[in-house]
Amino acid sequence: MKSIKVGIAGLGTVGSGTVNVLKRNAGEIARRVGQPIEIAHIGARRDNPACDITGIRVSRDVFDVANDPDVDILVELIGGTDVARELVLTAIGNGKHIVTANKALIAEHGNEIFLAAQEHGVDVAFEAAVAGGIPILKALGEGLAANHINWVAGIINGTGNYILTEMEQGARGFDEVLAEAQALGYAEADPTFDVEGVDAAHKLTILASIAFGIPLQFSKVYMEGISRITIEDVNSAAQFGYRIKHLGIAKDTGNGIELRVHPTLIPQEIMLAAVNGVMNAVMIDGDAVGPTLYYGAGAGAEPTASAVVADIIELGRELTVDHHERVPYLGFHTDQMSDEPVLTIEDISCGYYLRLHVQDKAGVLADVTRILSDNRISIEAMVQKEVDEGLVPIVILTHRVREGDMNEALKRIAALDTVDNDIMRIRVETLDA
Amino acid sequence: MKSIKVGIAGLGTVGSGTVNVLKRNAGEIARRVGQPIEIAHIGARRDNPACDITGIRVSRDVFDVANDPDVDILVELIGGTDVARELVLTAIGNGKHIVTANKALIAEHGNEIFLAAQEHGVDVAFEAAVAGGIPILKALGEGLAANHINWVAGIINGTGNYILTEMEQGARGFDEVLAEAQALGYAEADPTFDVEGVDAAHKLTILASIAFGIPLQFSKVYMEGISRITIEDVNSAAQFGYRIKHLGIAKDTGNGIELRVHPTLIPQEIMLAAVNGVMNAVMIDGDAVGPTLYYGAGAGAEPTASAVVADIIELGRELTVDHHERVPYLGFHTDQMSDEPVLTIEDISCGYYLRLHVQDKAGVLADVTRILSDNRISIEAMVQKEVDEGLVPIVILTHRVREGDMNEALKRIAALDTVDNDIMRIRVETLDA
Known part of the structure; x- marks a missing residue:
């Protein structure tokens, strides 16, 4: 071949x-x-x-x-x-x-x-x-090619976002965080390209061309960095319900294209505001699709x-x-094509949320936890709700376990005289990468 | 042509x-x-x-x-x-x-x-x-084609996510919210496909094939719907720091593929947990790129x-x-290529965050707000900070305004004897679609 x-x-x-x-x-x-x-x-x-x-x-x-x-x-x-x-x-x-x-x-x-x-x-x-690693150019140039693109706004410099995130979460000043970022290798010895917006402006130039079908025009991008942002600004923004992010924005206004890179207050509750550390994310608003967002690692080997x-x-x-x-x-x-087998649900493993209703008697909880333990299931958290009369609801969160083991345990728990046999079970995934 | x-x-x-x-x-x-x-x-x-x-x-x-x-x-x-x-x-x-x-x-x-x-x-x-509208198949099959895909997990049924979101935000039961969703046209008269997970299982079948290079195997997808979830479960999950989402999950475990669609507790703080209403989002974890996320409207004309x-x-x-x-x-x-002009920064418009330091004297604030008003700038919020001595910091949030007008106003404000001429200005974008 x-x-x-x-x-x-x-x-x-x-x-x-x-x-x-x-x-x-x-x-x-x-x-x-x-x-x-x-x-x-x-x-x-x-x-x-x-x-x-x-x-x-x-x-x-x-x-x-x-x-x-x-x-x-x-x-x-x-x-x-x-x-x-x-x-x-x-x-x-x-x-x-x-x-x-x-x-x-x-x-x-x-x-x-x-x-x-x-x-x-x-x-x-x-x-x-x-x-x-975010396939953003493919999304913009192919996946959203049906749309007239209204605007693109992105956190496209990981170093800058790391600094702003650390300032906010650690209540520390720009200079201190920058020095730390340099020590950790997140920022260059000469941080100008990242901190003053040049790197973001290069990326915005490319995004804007693909969004609007205009030539690459790096020299026309307005650039402003994050070096003047103080912890006071970060806190005042939070007071108003905003977070400060360094954004690249390309917008078709109808009478010209805006191309700008600068610190920006964005509402705390939008997804872009939840992008922390060195991660990147780009929002694209198209006339047919509406707002979409793409999130992932923006740098690294x-x-x-x-x-x-x-x-x-x-x-x-x-x-x-x-x-x-x-x-x-x-x-x-x-x-x-691969013939890798598809597992039955008994062979998957995850955490479990269990809600059961038990009689308010000594020893019931011990019976339940012993059955779980017999089936290699360990408990992460448990809450017993207060009720005036009747069955007592108990909610249990377990660590990761094979579903077959959980089914076995639930069958035995449901068979207890002291437990209502209608047990609610919901799977838990932390989606750690 | x-x-x-x-x-x-x-x-x-x-x-x-x-x-x-x-x-x-x-x-x-x-x-x-x-x-x-x-x-x-x-x-x-x-x-x-x-x-x-x-x-x-x-x-x-x-x-x-x-x-x-x-x-x-x-x-x-x-x-x-x-x-x-x-x-x-x-x-x-x-x-x-x-x-x-x-x-x-x-x-x-x-x-x-x-x-x-x-x-x-x-x-x-x-x-x-x-x-x-999310170009998720292109992202998976082309944009992330370099990766061994570890897992895919997505909110891929808008009706189900709408119901869970409404249950959580309105503290209402499944039946009540489903009836409302049907009245609004978000759910079909026969809601089985959406509510019992069939629609999500169809989509997961396709995602898994493209992720792992396995044939389409709809019949092997484990399916569980959201109809048994109660408001009590939603609240208990929140108490543990989780939200309940209906996820489609395809995972390569190393000794087989998991294909499953079911309600799932996920940590409140991850981005997938912030996906509300009829919106869709898919997380993909690849061995090279790490976790990535794709968000947008999953249905609609x-x-x-x-x-x-x-x-x-x-x-x-x-x-x-x-x-x-x-x-x-x-x-x-x-x-x-289009020759649409790129606007200068003076011609963009957005909201502004202003931080200025003023003398603690009668009439200073009136001078500042008059200059803003003269330049067609209206104030959305203003906070005056307390200080014991020296200049008083004032933080102002404005409505949307042309940057040229803002520059003109700032020049006049900085020229006031009573205002320190080092004024901090950060742009505000709400990124409404």
């Missing part, structure tokens, strides 16, 4: 994450694409202990990758705008498709790069450039690699199949 | 929404596709006053649309499984691409339909079948039409261009 050959330029955080995801999920990815994705060539000034590149050709000059005739797709992960621009244009000139996570490159040189790609009949994919590899898969699918069924109907190719 | 010819079978709520969105946004849609989308033929037993179909060919037999040689894409919006299956197979046999919003059809007959489509070299798109038309656009793009640049780099085709 032929494979799609990928060349990766840059082996920093995102580069090593991309190598790790491509290797770990190689089997599933091949089932989705229709053929394997092979890392044919890596260009990096030095190796990175975060990933194992044994057996892969490595060059110290990234241009060797762009000029490698074996490479189908060049993945640009070196960052910056000058060398990256030259590298990408070289690869395009050599007929290679491009995947990049570089927001500055696309926001500032995208118009030129797309023109070159069009001339050479190649594709350029850059989902990872905005909001890391593997979340960003998730988007980089999704773009590689998209290009790989285009190189693999005829234009019909480019994306297989169910994501995986029909002859690559 | 050639156009893509669409035939629409079914002119109910979603059918009329689809006609309206295709007509209203025809210009933008043509810019995204590369050529116009034309409604060539509608099949419906009767007209629908919710949309204007003047000039469009109409047949009373939907099979006339499936057999119309002019039609490139058949849009199946009649619902149900028997006639819909026959209609779709007929259209596929005639070489037409298919778009459908029919979750029952795909969940129960998808395997057969995809096989037929593959034989005839046509595409089948069904984004609208799950979670209405235009939100569902948003997804139907997105699928039409996707097929239209495939019919229009070579396989490279199938989706234009910026969503719109390069020669179709």
Whole structure:
């Protein structure tokens, strides 16, 4: 079977994450694409202990990758705008498709790069450039393509959101939190790009183009950072029912497009206000769909690699199949379906909420808890309600347990003379990732 | 210029929404596709006053649309499984691409339909079948394709979520809220499909296939509805720090797939717990990206039409261009970019939060509010902080105003002898759709 050959330029955080995801999920990815994705060539000034590149050709000059005739797709992960621009244009000139996570490159040189790609009949994919692992460009450019987009508003810089969240939750000042963020590696030694809004403005430039069909116009974005926000402002905003978030906003007013990045008060009760720490979220309001929201990790090695590899898969699918069924109907190719068994409900496991009604007698509670314990069920919390007469309601929250064990326990509890046999049981999921 | 010819079978709520969105946004849609989308033929037993179909060919037999040689894409919006299956197979046999919003059809007959489509070299798109306007199938099958999916958990039935939300917020019982939902048209006269989890199970079947690459297996989904939940359960859950939501959960446990639809306690503080009323949201946990969330309207004429038309656009793009640049780099085709102006920051309008420090003297506040009023700025809320000595901080929240007017006012306020000229100003956005 032929494979799609990928060349990766840059082996920093995102580069090593991309190598790790491509290797770990190689089997599933091949089932989705229709053929394997092979890392044919890596260009990096030095190796990175975060990933194992044994057996892969490595060059110290990234241009060797762009000029490698074996490479189908060049993945640009070196960052910056000058060398990256030259590298990408070289690869395009050599007929290679491009995947990049570089927001500055696309926001500032995208118009030129797309023109070159069009001339050479190649594709350029850059989902990872905005909001890391959230597939927001695909949602905007494809999923919501039926809509006239009214506005896009997003928390699209994780560092800034981390600082604002810490200021609010710890009642601490900007300078103190920034220093801590730098110590933790969440903020750069020179934090200007994050803190003064440049990074968010690059991303907003790209979002606005896809939303409204306007050219990339980074120079027209109004930028204001978070460095002037005080803890007093955070508290006063809360008093009015608001939280302060650093938003990128692109809005079609009907007589022009607003493009602006600045601290913004938003109502406490909307979902965007619940986005904390380094997480990102983007709200999109379309004329048909109404408001929608997309939430996830906006940075980090593997979340960003998730988007980089999704773009590689998209290009790989285009190189693999005829234009019909480019994306297989169910994501995986029909002859690559898995026969993994579907579990019966007895074999699932989760926590349980139980509500039972018992007689107000000594020993009843002991009987119930002993049956639970006999069936390997431990109790997380229990509340006995007060009633004047009749049966006493008891509500129990259990730790995670196999449903078959719970069913066995409930059968025995219901059989007790002292317990009403109509027991309410609701499953509990904490949805921890 | 050639156009893509669409035939629409079914002119109910979603059918009329689809006609309206295709007509209203025809210009933008043509810019995204590369050529116009034309409604060539509608099949419906009767007209629908919710949309204007003047000039469009109409047949009373939907099979006339499936057999119309002019039609490139058949849009199946009649619902149900028997006639819909026959209609779709007929259209596929005639070489037409298919778009459908029919979750029952795909969940129960998808395997057969995809096989037929593959034989005839046509595409089948069904984004609208799950979670209405949220582009969740595209996110799962394309945007997160790099990931091994650990689990998917979603609020995917708006009627059920409306009932649970109303029970919680109004402290009312299930029967009372269901009757109200039926009166409002949110629930069917026979509410079984929504209330007993069948609708959610159809959608979960589709999500699980795309997540894990397993065949569609509706019959293996464990189903439990919300009809036994009492207000007592809702309150007890809250006491433990949880909310009760009706979730569809698909999980890869490592030794089998869990497929289950049931009421579930989830922690109050996670974003999924904040999804109220008829809104839908789906959480997806991937091994690379971590947890992500997608939120929006799960039903209704235009939100569902948003997804139907997105699928039409996707097929239209495939019919229009070579396989490279199938989706234009910026969503719109390069020669179709708009030159809509980008506004300067003076021309935007929003609310403002102002923090100023003033001398504790009679008349200062009057001066400030007069200047605001002179510049057409009205005050929504104002707080004067207490201080023992020195300048007094005042925090003001204004209604929406043009930024140029605000700048003018701030310049005059800063020039007052009684006001410190370092005024803090943060923009306010309520992000109402």
